[in-house]
Amino acid sequence: MRIGTLKESYTADAALFDSRTQKIWLAIASMLLMLFPFVASDYWLYLACLVAIHVASTTGLNILTGYTGLVSLGQAAFMGLGAYTVAILQTRWGTPFALNLLAGGLVAMVGGIIVGIPSLRVKGLYLAIATIAASFIAHFLFANLKITGGTAGISLPPARMLGIDLDTSFRLYWLIVPVTVLMLLAAANLFRTRIGRAFIAIRDRDISAEVLGIPLLRYKLLSFGLSSFYAGVAGGLWAYFFRVVTPESFPLTMSIFFLAAIIVGGMGSILGGILGAVFMTMVPELLKLIVDLLPGGAELTVFLSPVRLIIFGGLIIAFLVFEPLGLAEMWRRVRRFFHLWPFRN
Amino acid sequence: MEQPHISLKRRNLMLGAAAAGVAALTQPLSVLAQGADEIVIGGSIPMTGVFAFAGVGINAGMQDYVKIVNDAGGIKGRKIRYVPEDTGYKVDVSVATFKKLTSQNKINLYYGDSTGFAKTINPELDRNGQILMAGASFASELNDPKKYPNQFLVGPDYTEMFGILLKHIAKEKPGAKVAFVYSDSEFGRDPIEASEAAAKKLGLSVPIKIMTPAGSVDVSTEVIKLRRAAPDYTIFHGYILAPIPEFINQGKQQGMKSKWMGTFWTMDSSTVMKMGEAADGFMGVMPFRYYYDTEKAPMLEKIRAMRPEYQSTAYVQGFLAAMLFLESAKRCLDAGKPLSGPNLKAALNSLKDFDTGGLIGVPITISGNSIPVGRVYQADMKAQKMVAASDWIKL
Numbered sequence: 001m002r003i004g005t006l007k008e009s010y011t012a013d014a015a016l017f018d019s020r021t022q023k024i025w026l027a028i029a030s031m032l033l034m035l036f037p038f039v040a041s042d043y044w045l046y047l048a049c050l051v052a053i054h055v056a057s058t059t060g061l062n063i064l065t066g067y068t069g070l071v072s073l074g075q076a077a078f079m080g081l082g083a084y085t086v087a088i089l090q091t092r093w094g095t096p097f098a099l100n101l102l103a104g105g106l107v108a109m110v111g112g113i114i115v116g117i118p119s120l121r122v123k124g125l126y127l128a129i130a131t132i133a134a135s136f137i138a139h140f141l142f143a144n145l146k147i148t149g150g151t152a153g154i155s156l157p158p159a160r161m162l163g164i165d166l167d168t169s170f171r172l173y174w175l176i177v178p179v180t181v182l183m184l185l186a187a188a189n190l191f192r193t194r195i196g197r198a199f200i201a202i203r204d205r206d207i208s209a210e211v212l213g214i215p216l217l218r219y220k221l222l223s224f225g226l227s228s229f230y231a232g233v234a235g236g237l238w239a240y241f242f243r244v245v246t247p248e249s250f251p252l253t254m255s256i257f258f259l260a261a262i263i264v265g266g267m268g269s270i271l272g273g274i275l276g277a278v279f280m281t282m283v284p285e286l287l288k289l290i291v292d293l294l295p296g297g298a299e300l301t302v303f304l305s306p307v308r309l310i311i312f313g314g315l316i317i318a319f320l321v322f323e324p325l326g327l328a329e330m331w332r333r334v335r336r337f338f339h340l341w342p343f344r345n
Numbered sequence: 346m347e348q349p350h351i352s353l354k355r356r357n358l359m360l361g362a363a364a365a366g367v368a369a370l371t372q373p374l375s376v377l378a379q380g381a382d383e384i385v386i387g388g389s390i391p392m393t394g395v396f397a398f399a400g401v402g403i404n405a406g407m408q409d410y411v412k413i414v415n416d417a418g419g420i421k422g423r424k425i426r427y428v429p430e431d432t433g434y435k436v437d438v439s440v441a442t443f444k445k446l447t448s449q450n451k452i453n454l455y456y457g458d459s460t461g462f463a464k465t466i467n468p469e470l471d472r473n474g475q476i477l478m479a480g481a482s483f484a485s486e487l488n489d490p491k492k493y494p495n496q497f498l499v500g501p502d503y504t505e506m507f508g509i510l511l512k513h514i515a516k517e518k519p520g521a522k523v524a525f526v527y528s529d530s531e532f533g534r535d536p537i538e539a540s541e542a543a544a545k546k547l548g549l550s551v552p553i554k555i556m557t558p559a560g561s562v563d564v565s566t567e568v569i570k571l572r573r574a575a576p577d578y579t580i581f582h583g584y585i586l587a588p589i590p591e592f593i594n595q596g597k598q599q600g601m602k603s604k605w606m607g608t609f610w611t612m613d614s615s616t617v618m619k620m621g622e623a624a625d626g627f628m629g630v631m632p633f634r635y636y637y638d639t640e641k642a643p644m645l646e647k648i649r650a651m652r653p654e655y656q657s658t659a660y661v662q663g664f665l666a667a668m669l670f671l672e673s674a675k676r677c678l679d680a681g682k683p684l685s686g687p688n689l690k691a692a693l694n695s696l697k698d699f700d701t702g703g704l705i706g707v708p709i710t711i712s713g714n715s716i717p718v719g720r721v722y723q724a725d726m727k728a729q730k731m732v733a734a735s736d737w738i739k740l
Contacts, residue, residue: 043445305392
């Protein structure tokens with residue numbers, strides 16, 4: 001039983017993990033993540049990798065939209081930039097995957113900074129449209145440049161680590177999940193620094209932030225750059241995961257998917273990004289499994305498939321109506337409940 | 346301070362959701378009991394999304410053929426089980442479906458829903474070595490037995506479809522001018538380059554190639570360009586319906602005399618009939634017979650007896666896919682070979698002058714990854730039917 005948390009210093013208050021219980025739970029979660037590949041089937045491993053890639057990209061968008069308040073619908077395009085960079089480097093020069101992923105992130109970062117330039121002048125919906133335009137340009141380049149293989153795209157060989165081909169979900173898990181965890185830790189730490197606080201100040205009121213001496217353009221571009229870096233690395237992981245990159249791999253709907261993930265999960269919260277990505281990826285799959293439990297076989301699949309989509313859509317609407325602060329807020333409520341239990345419920 | 350607390354209703358809702366989640370999670374862990382002597386066909390089928398019109402037909406076709414074989418006692422006493430799942434025509438969902446179905450069943454044969462999926466899953470098929478796959482894609486890239494050794498196309502690839510149309514044109518009007526109108530997508534661009542060269546070889550000219558966004562509506566400037574080029578034939582590719590009717594309507598209004606043509610996904614009877622009166626005479630390549638075809642076809646008669654209402658060409662495609670799958674399995678078992686990907690593919694490639702029961706009008710031979718046969722059909726709007734405009738053309 002524990003009743004609240006006691007902070008005795010500013011350092012304790014700003015700590016990344018603020019209580020012992022939290023640290024224990026995180027240790028348990030890490031253990032479970034390590035054990036998971038050994039007990040899960042190929043299907044669950046596949047989904048775990050996909051979720052991890054989505055988490056990485058969603059966290060990137062959360063830095064930009066959730067923490068800096070700049071709406072973007074170009075996240076999928078930046079993922080595409082990262083994926084193509086990795087695919088080109090891997091197929092042409094066979095450089096090590098770590099270098100490729102870093103290069104993917106950096107190329108996407110440059111793309112993000114360029115797209116972010118209008119952000120000083122335009123905000124909200126206007127910025128969203130500017131980023132959509134960027135994704136059209138990216139699509140055009142992917143489909144028409146010679147180096148990207150045109151509409152047929154690029155098929156790439158698997159990543160290699162210590163002489164082992166990472167060609168199964170089990171092996172890829174050990175690449176994708178640690179990279180995502182590292183990125184999450186970096187993002188969580190970011191908001192304990194001067195840069196992260198500047199982002200939050202810009203989100204809360206950009207004019208006040210400027211008055212306080214925060215150079216808006218530099219920080220907005222930095223936020224775009226960081227967000228795109230995350231997308232680029234996620235795109236690189238995506239490329240190694242699917243091993244085919246085509247211009248149609250990163251449609252606009254994918255950007256909407258990430259935006260929906262941070263809204264459903266909770267904007268401006270690292271946990272929100274994680275929960276949102278998990279929700280958006282897993283709920284359709286879980287609904288599929290529930291449908292599978294019903295008797296009726298192939299005939300029923302035809303009728304129930306659209307119903308599943310309707311339920312998924314309904315769930316998103318329900319979340320937005322009943323918990324506009326997202327899944328992260330629900331989780332905070334649950335935590336608060338246990339903090340005070342059994343004295344208050 | 347007043348702490349917000351979880352209301353009873355909300356708690357119950359969360360508990361309910363958690364229970365449903367747990368129930369769903371535990372299900373796939375219990376691998377379904379499977380008879381050792383079953384033959385299993387898995388399917389990533391798009392029953393929702395933009396391609397649902399085809400997926401529903403494909404699913405019904407596969408189901409029906411499996412039923413016919415099972416009712417006749419299966420193959421060498423082995424029953425067939427068909428396990429489809431909806432993908433919404435999304436590659437990542439399709440791959441998830443593949444992983445799920447293969448981890449729950451010992452899949453021998455698999456039906457994929459898109460070019461993207463076929464390309465993505467290919468390394469896995471090669472690694473796994475247990476599965477022969479076909480699918481809804483007719484991408485020319487897949488027609489490469491070296492690169493895609495465990496896959497095949499249930500018909501001609503897109504370049505071969507163009508080849509069939511061009512051969513027909515060269516015979517009907519030597520030296521004709523042929524325009525290509527295609528969508529800005531992998532699907533649309535697929536056959537264009539190779540077909541331009543093929544046209545030249547046949548003595549035809551390609552005065553204009555027009556690329557539009559898939560499903561675009563306003564095509565007036567493109568129609569003007571097309572009219573200036575005055576082609577004798579215009580082949581549309583990479584669309585299902587829009588913007589084809591718009592092109593035809595505006596082209597006819599501007600006095601164009603071109604004959605209009607399409608490829609497989611445009612050519613279902615119901616799709617062509619939706620184009621309206623202006624599309625009378627619309628032609629295109631079809632690798633299969635239509636549901637209502639009157640020429641002798643015992644398998645079509647069986648289908649008509651099972652399903653009295655019109656079945657789409659996607660249905661016939663699914664039906665034929667299942668037929669070729671199970672014929673390969675039968676040949677493998679007859680030869681006493683295990684059902685592995687390479688064995689199944691070799692059995693498929695042993696098909697020489699195989700009779701499809703009239704689904705394709707001529708006996709077929711599959712030497713590589715495709716069935717390079719097709720026929721040109723033409724829309725008769727008065728009869729609301731597609732009628733044959735050529736013989737079966739083999740490439």
